[in-house]
Amino acid sequence: EDQVTQSPEALRLQEGESSSLNCSYTVSGLRGLFWYRQDPGKGPEFLFTLYSAGEEKEKERLKATLTKKESFLHITAPKPEDSATYLCAVPAGNMLTFGGGTRLMVKP
Amino acid sequence: NAGVTQTPKFRILKIGQSMTLQCTQDMNHNYMYWYRQDPGMGLKLIYYSVGAGITDKGEVPNGYNVSRSTTEDFPLRLELAAPSQTSVYFCASIEMAGNTEAFFGQGTRLTVV
Numbered sequence: 001e002d003q004v005t006q007s008p009e010a011l012r013l014q015e016g017e018s019s020s021l022n023c024s025y026t027v028s029g030l031r032g033l034f035w036y037r038q039d040p041g042k043g044p045e046f047l048f049t050l051y052s053a054g055e056e057k058e059k060e061r062l063k064a065t066l067t068k069k070e071s072f073l074h075i076t077a078p079k080p081e082d083s084a085t086y087l088c089a090v091p092a093g094n095m096l097t098f099g100g101g102t103r104l105m106v107k108p
Numbered sequence: 109n110a111g112v113t114q115t116p117k118f119r120i121l122k123i124g125q126s127m128t129l130q131c132t133q134d135m136n137h138n139y140m141y142w143y144r145q146d147p148g149m150g151l152k153l154i155y156y157s158v159g160a161g162i163t164d165k166g167e168v169p170n171g172y173n174v175s176r177s178t179t180e181d182f183p184l185r186l187e188l189a190a191p192s193q194t195s196v197y198f199c200a201s202i203e204m205a206g207n208t209e210a211f212f213g214q215g216t217r218l219t220v221v
Contacts, residue, residue: 006150034210043112043198043212044151087150089210094158095166096141096202096210100150 002027002092006099013078013106021073021102023088033071035064036087038101044087047073078106110134114199114213121189121220129184129216131199139202140182141166141210142174144195151198157182189220 005024013019025033032051036044048057050066057064061082063074073086083106089098115130133140138159143151153166157176171193173185182201186193196217202210 041215041217043200043214044210046209046211049209089151091204094139094164094204095153095156096139096200097153098143098151103148 002090002097004088004090004097004099006086006088006102008102009100010103011105013075013104015079015106015108016077018074018076018078020075021086021104022070023073023099024070025088025090025099026069027090027092027097031091033066034089034096035071035073036089038085038087047086075104078104080106080108082106112199112201112211112213114197114216116216117214118217119219121186121218123189123191123220125189126185126187127189127218129186129197129199129218131182131184131213132180133182133199133201133211134180135201135203135211136179137201137203137211138179139204140176141200141202142172142182142184143198143200144168144193145198145215146195154184154197186218191220194218194220 003026007022035047038044048064053068065072085101087101112133141156142154155174157163196215199213200210
């Protein structure tokens with residue numbers, strides 16, 4: 001069965017305290033892994049697509065990496081405006097399956 | 109280019125009432141999805157469509173119906189609303205071939221009382 005699991009469910013960081021979010025997946029024939037950011041009351045906003053193991057992508061303080069079994073979203077020196085829920089998703093057949101998300105809170 | 113548009117943004121229903129959540133995309137995407145998101149949780153797939161005239165069930169289809177008569181529109185119908193359907197509903201569209209980034213609407217917040 002195709003599954004996507006994110007950890008931790010919630011993460012509290014002090015401003016400037018770097019950390020990583022994990023997305024583990026089991027899907028046959030990975031066709032891509034997507035990271036999204038979701039602010040309260042809004043729809044998910046696309047961040048990155050990763051297609052193959054070893055691939056990395058960066059955007060400001062965020063860097064996403066991919067292995068054959070999991071992806072990491074590294075947050076370097078986060079700021080309070082990085083507080084949000086981060087979601088990962090993988091295509092499974094014709095469906096797009098999401099993990100449960102990681103709620104990130106960055107305190108000043 | 110509006111992307112994915114959902115209406116209404118908010119709605120309160122009484123138990124047993126019915127309603128249709130509208131979703132329209134202007135990107136000519138073949139794939140469209142309906143998700144629900146309960147507080148503090150991830151997105152659960154209700155129904156999806158891979159093209160006009162083709163729909164299929166996701167993880168949590170009970171109590172919902174969909175149709176896809178055109179590429180642009182993918183309405184979600186709630187029949188006999190129940191308190192368990194109180195949630196935020198998101199519509200998304202994606203072009204699976206090539207760039208497979210999914211675009212989301214801003215959501216419909218539904219309360220059933």
